[in-house]
Amino acid sequence: MTGAASPTAWLSLAARFAVREMRGGLRGFYIFLACIALGTAAIAGVNSVSRAISSAIDAQGQSLLAADVRFQLRNRVATAEERAYFDKLGTVSVSSDLRSMARLPDGSDQALVELKAVDGAYPLYGTVETSPQRSLAELFAKEGESYGALAAPLLLERLGIRVGDELRLGTARIRITATLNREPDALSEGFGLAPRLMISTEALAATGLVQTGSLVEHAYKIRLHDPAENKLSSIRKQSEKAFPSAGWSVRTSNNAAPALSNNITRFSQFLTLVGLTALIVGGVGVANAVRAYIDSKRGVIATFKCLGAPAGLISAMYLIQISLIAVIGIAIGLVLGALIPIVAMRFLQGILPVPSEIAVYPAALVLAAGFGLITALAFAIMPLGHAREVPATALFREQGFERRRLPAWPYILGAGLFLAALAGLAVLTAYDRTIALVFLGSIAFAFIVLRLVAFLVTAIARRAPRVNSPALRLAIGNIHRPGALTPSVVLSLGLGLTLLVTLTLIDGNLRRELTGSLPERAPNFFFIDIQRADLEGFRALLKKNMPDGKIIEVPMLRGRIVAFNGEDISRRNVPPAGRWVLQGDRGITYAKNVPENSTLAQGEWWPADYSGEPLVSFSAEEAGELGLKLGDTVTVNVLGRNVTARIANFRNVEWESLSINFVMVFSPNTFAGAPHAWLATMIDPKATAEQEATTLRALTNAYPTITSVRVKDALEIVSELMNQLAVAIRAAAAVALIASVLVLAGALAAGNRARTHDAVVLKTLGATRRTLIRAFGYEYMMLGLATAVFALFSGGVAAWFVVSRIMTLPSRFLPDVAIMTVVIALLMTVGIGLAGTWRVLGQKAAPVLREL
Known part of the structure; x- marks a missing residue:
């Protein structure tokens, strides 16, 4: 065995011995397999579902998109030249x-x-x-004076x-001529706060809703004459070259729902990191x-x-x-991960786009396998390094390797x-x-702190005063x-x-805000x-209807x-x-004075009678994220016209108040003469639900073209969405907790050998099973x-940082x-x-005592 053999022969011999020794089965590795399989399955499943969608x-x-390409204009219709350009492209x-x-007709x-x-x-x-389908x-x-319309079941x-x-x-x-069950382009148009009502363009003209400054989006959807020649990418x-100041947003069928795709990617990353947490927790079980x-x-x-x-x-x-x-555990995890999308698609069908056929997503499985294998080896190498520390004398007496010593440096380097x-793969x-970097840093920090906690608990137990109860004294020892x-x-x-x-504290704080303090601080209505x-x-x-309420009104435009x-x-x-x-249009306004719920953070506000070059006030937090500084220029497209303004100051904005706030507030001279409507809020914390309903009914009947949004109704919709997301978050947290349970079981099983010796010796010296159970119970x-x-x-600090910061x-x-x-x-x-x-307490004494 000690002869000079080639590396190939040396590895071949090691492999032969390894396989031969595994013929006895995988006893002792079931926790190992479960930990690796669970983490791998979570990552494979989450990424497979994401790729499927x-x-x-x-x-x-x-x-x-209901089109090959869509041109979307805000608050204006296409000019004759723009419409001619669209017609040349296709239908x-x-x-x-x-x-x-x-x-209702009676109001x-x-x-x-x-x-x-x-x-x-x-x-x-x-x-x-x-329904009915016509x-x-x-x-x-x-028919007569009424136009046909399709309504979502929720509206009815x-x-x-x-x-x-x-x-x-x-x-x-x-x-209402039918209920609207599905419209093909609903997902590409984003999240709605209310049920859908679909009418014809002729009916819209008759409503009188589209007026100067109305917040309306006009979409020109085109079916290309020849998609092969008119490549979507060009x-x-x-x-933009033909109409540089059009201000439209262009979307093609190869990027039909970017907001949805981005949200799925973000949520997938979050769940992947939670799955990686489960895998890392499982790594402790591997060790x-x-x-x-x-x-x-x-x-x-x-x-x-x-x-x-x-x-x-x-x-x-x-x-x-x-x-x-590890490969066996990964294979089990990959099989489970590949099956997860099949189950998930049954629940997501009708909510999100799902594939028409069952498929396997190799990239997601390869990524999960990579995470699983690297994790297994990272946590296994250090314990393996101790194998070389076992002396030959262990054959003749009950003696193991010294666990407190670190293994040789190559094993530390390998780990x-x-x-x-x-970490590199995760990033x-x-x-x-x-x-991802913050997550990995948090995990590393948690490992260090948990080691310190374990050291602190050990130190406190070591210095604890002597107690009279034998069971408690044994537990402390x-x-x-x-x-x-x-x-x-x-x-673990x-x-x-x-x-x-x-996760529970974050979820609880969000629910408390949505159902408690946020509605109390938020306005009653947006108009x-x-x-x-x-x-x-x-x-x-x-x-007249809410005499104690406070009305705030501001001019409102849309710009990109x-x-x-x-x-x-x-x-x-x-x-x-x-x-x-930068994604889509933003609400913008102009003001003589600093808006409510805002304070100047840097720079100076313009005089009330200012008439110089256009100036803009930018939200300080968003400006920092965009890398802007005082004196920079911002160009926005409003109603098909590019307007450039210089940043005069930054504002701290209280977004959480749900009051009227804007990223950009311009000097009044910027939009002199521009057509626009107004936005208003009504704030009355003491208003009753009946008073709100009466006000809403009176306003809608008197001014049918004004749109009223009751904030509590909008928050209820958001709360329902949060409930749906919470299911996935809790499921992911449950995976990590299950991994902890497995690791805990493995840790206790690993210590059963020593516990067996202790129990046998103590029972030999007169300790009863009841005393030992009490001692172990106190310890646990x-x-x-x-x-x-x-x-x-630690969870409280982490949740506070996420919610507060x-x-x-x-x-x-x-x-x-x-x-x-x-x-x-x-x-x-x-x-x-x-x-x-x-099971340890039932061990017979003779076989154990012979080994001591």
Whole structure:
């Protein structure tokens, strides 16, 4: 064995021994397999679902957009030249989207609707599904004075009407001819705050809703004459070159729903990081399993050494074994991960685009396999390094390797390299690398802190005063004795509980804001599309119905940022946190004075009678994310005209108040003479629900073209969305917690050998089974409490940072979360610990005493 053999022969010999020794089965590695399989399955499943939806979006691009290409204009229609350009490209369908109020004919009730008006060519791709199913021409046909309309089932439910009933929309009468079950381009148009109402363009003209400054979007959807010649990638550049100041947004069928795709990618990254947490937690279980396995092979290792086997051969042999077992666990995880999309698609169908056929996504599986294999090796190498420390004398007496000593430096270096590879893979595959880096830093910090917590618990137990209870005294001794379970239990349970506390506190704080303090601070109503001629009457009506309310009104325009300092925004590398400002149109306004809910952070405000070059005030936080400074210029396109203004100051904006706030506020002279409407809010914390309903009804009847948004209704919709997202978040947290349970079980199983010796000796000296159970119960309870306290503290800090610093919302500690965490920690540690210890207590004394 010690002869000079070639590396190939040396590895071949190690592989042969490794495979031969594995014939006895995988006993002792079930926790290992479960940990690797669980983490791998979570990452494979999440990424497979994400890729399935993304591939469905790409494959259904034409239907999702209802066109090959769409030109969208805000607050204006296309000019004759622009329309001629569209007609040259292909068949054109025009639709208009806006929010409005639909009310019953007698004015007794009303509801906010997402109104969509379409022409006879709609849809160019896909189908509109209705009940009953008839042609759109029939459904939209005018009968007498009323126009046909399609309504979402939710609208019928809210107003208590059915197909065949009439509604008032603006100044027109409409008749519900069918329920709208599905429109092909709904997902490409973004999230709606109200149910859909679809009418014809002729009906829209009759409503009188589209007036000067109305917030309306006109979409020109085109089915290209020859898509092969008019390549989608070149249309955007050609159109911008032909009409540089059009201010339209161009979307093609190969990017039909970018907001949806980005949100899916972001959520997928979040769940992937949670899955990686489960995998890293499982890595602790891998380390425990390998350590216990090597400990059980002391006699075999000593025999090999007595026969002259070099330490490298022994390490290679067990490394091959661990790698093969890891591959088995990864394979199990990949199979489960590949099945997850099949189940998920059944629940997502009808909500998101899903593939028409079942598919396997190799890239997602390869990524999960990479994470699984690297994690297994990263956590297995250090315990494997101890195998070479087992002396040959272990063959003749019960003696293992010294666990407190670090292995040789090559093993430490190898573990470091694999951990670096794991971090690199997580960062390189992340949508937002900053978040990935923060996550990895947090995990590393948690490992260090948990080690310190374990050291602190051990130190406190070592210095604890002597107690009279033998069981309690034995429990305290077990916590600090050599080879104690304290580090393993604290580490394995701490990570899972910390993640659970963090996610639960974030979820709880968001729900509290949406259902409690946020509605109390937020305005009662937002009013949109107020014409200047209606302002006085609008104020008088609100004061009559809500005399104690406060009215805030501001001029409202829509504009899209097209350049900073003359440079096209598409050429700037913008961090993910600031990209939302540049995506689509932004609400903008002008003001003589600093707006409410804002304070100057830097620079000076312009005089009330200012008449110089256009100036703009920018939100300080967003400006920092975009890399802007005082004196920079911002170019916005408003109503088809590019306007350039210089940044005069930055403002701190209280977005969380839900009051009227803008990223950009311009000097009044910037938009002198520009047509626009007004936006207003009504704030009355003491108003009753009946008072709000009366005000809304009176306003809708008196000013049918003004759109009213009741903030509480909007928050309820957001709350429902949060409930749906919370299901996925809790499921991901549950995966990490299950991994913690597995690791905890593995850690306790690994310590059962020492516990068996202790129990036998103590029973021989007269200890009863009841005393031992009490002692072990006290020990597990104290470890569980210590871990729960850490999880409460660290999870609370992490949740506070996310809610307070990232979401900029009030954050508070929730006592019910504390109680739940403590209960879970105690149930897990005491329950799992005693379940594993019960078998130990029944061990016969003679076989154990002979080995001592």
